[in-house]
Amino acid sequence: MPLPKDEFEQLYPCDFYTAEELLESGQMYTVYEIARMLQELEPDAELEPETEDVLLDWAIPWIMTNADDLVVAEPRGEDEPGYYGLNE
Structure with a gap:
């Protein structure tokens, strides 16, 4: 359910x-x-699974939004994710 903005102590710009x-x-x-x-964590930082799930909710749209600037590599194995890098 939506909440009024004044219920929050502080609002931040949505800057990625x-x-x-x-x-x-x-x-x-x-x-x-x-x-x-x-x-702003290290790429290999240890996270609880629940925290990682929340962070993925931010990362997936970021990848889609920046798709024109990225290249993709297939996973190196069946149990690994794909890889993304700059499209140079």
Whole structure:
């Protein structure tokens, strides 16, 4: 259910990194690593599964929004995710 804005102590601008600001040139990242980096965490930070699920809710739309600036690589194995990097 929607809430009135005045029920929140503070509101922040909805500002996301661009692909070039977030990703290093020449590197490929999983969606899990991107999710962490969007929250200014290290790509290999340990997270509780519930926290990782919430971060993925941010990362997946970010990848879709920045798709023109990204390249994709197939997973290296059946049990691994795909990889994303800058489209240079």
